[in-house]
Amino acid sequence: MMTEKERAGRAAAHAVEDGMILGLGTGSTVHFTLLELKVRMDQGLRLQGVATSQRTEILARELGIPILPFSAVDRIDLTLDGADEVDPNLNGIKGGGGALLYEKLVAEASDKVIWVVDHQKMVDTLGRFPLPLEVVPFNLEKLWKKLENQGYHPRVRMQAGEPFVTDAGNRILDLHLQAISDPEGLHRELKLMSGVVETGLFLHMAEEVIEGVGDTLRHHFRK
Numbered sequence: 001m002m003t004e005k006e007r008a009g010r011a012a013a014h015a016v017e018d019g020m021i022l023g024l025g026t027g028s029t030v031h032f033t034l035l036e037l038k039v040r041m042d043q044g045l046r047l048q049g050v051a052t053s054q055r056t057e058i059l060a061r062e063l064g065i066p067i068l069p070f071s072a073v074d075r076i077d078l079t080l081d082g083a084d085e086v087d088p089n090l091n092g093i094k095g096g097g098g099a100l101l102y103e104k105l106v107a108e109a110s111d112k113v114i115w116v117v118d119h120q121k122m123v124d125t126l127g128r129f130p131l132p133l134e135v136v137p138f139n140l141e142k143l144w145k146k147l148e149n150q151g152y153h154p155r156v157r158m159q160a161g162e163p164f165v166t167d168a169g170n171r172i173l174d175l176h177l178q179a180i181s182d183p184e185g186l187h188r189e190l191k192l193m194s195g196v197v198e199t200g201l202f203l204h205m206a207e208e209v210i211e212g213v214g215d216t217l218r219h220h221f222r223k
């Protein structure tokens with residue numbers, strides 16, 4: 001049986017129309033979207049993609065999906081991406097894979113955004129998943145201290161014993177908050193801190209979420 005991630009991921013590839021420029025998200029769910037896009041391309045679908053991470057670009061190229069640099073496109077027809085948490089308003093937390101900055105830039109340049117998730121990602125309130133912040137390395141320690149003093153419980157994301165480095169050369173601080181009562185206010189507050197490049201709060205961006213639930217799918221649309 002397909003996992004929920006695979007079911008949702010593959011389903012999203014069927015929202016793609018011939019000739020589209022697609023934003024290609026990052027993560028283990030969208031991985032299946034790319035595999036299904038390859039199946040559809042073998043059946044004649046034409047498309048070009050803009051990758052949100054090196055990891056996605058490598059997979060897309062392996063599959064023969066033509067990749068355009070972000071700088072070369074004006075608009076993107078549709079972006080298909082994963083998410084770490086999604087609330088009933090289809091606001092979400094992203095960045096579990098560390099690609100939040102490019103994911104947000106690509107989403108903002110897109111006419112439509114669809115997220116693909118398994119059922120555990122749907123929550124009433126955002127925040128149980130640690131909120132990633134992409135920050136410049138220069139003041140990582142000072143920013144950590146400031147956020148710690150404000151009670152945001154930051155942790156430097158690590159990989160193989162070293163601070164994780166994003167595709168843009170930045171670092172990630174994960175905020176362990178448990179519940180975010182005012183996502184817009186928090187996003188604004190964090191963005192105003194010098195050294196914060198982007199937050200993992202993706203607000204009013206996804207128009208549709210495809211949720212894998214057992215052996216079926218649920219489609220959620222933004223109201």
Ligand SMILES: O=C(CO)[C@H](O)[C@H](O)COP(=O)(O)O
Nearest residue numbers: 027028029082095096097099
């Ligand atoms: O935001 C992301 C990467 O920065 C991913 O889309 C998110 O972490 C979901 O990943 P997965 O599909 O592997 O659960």
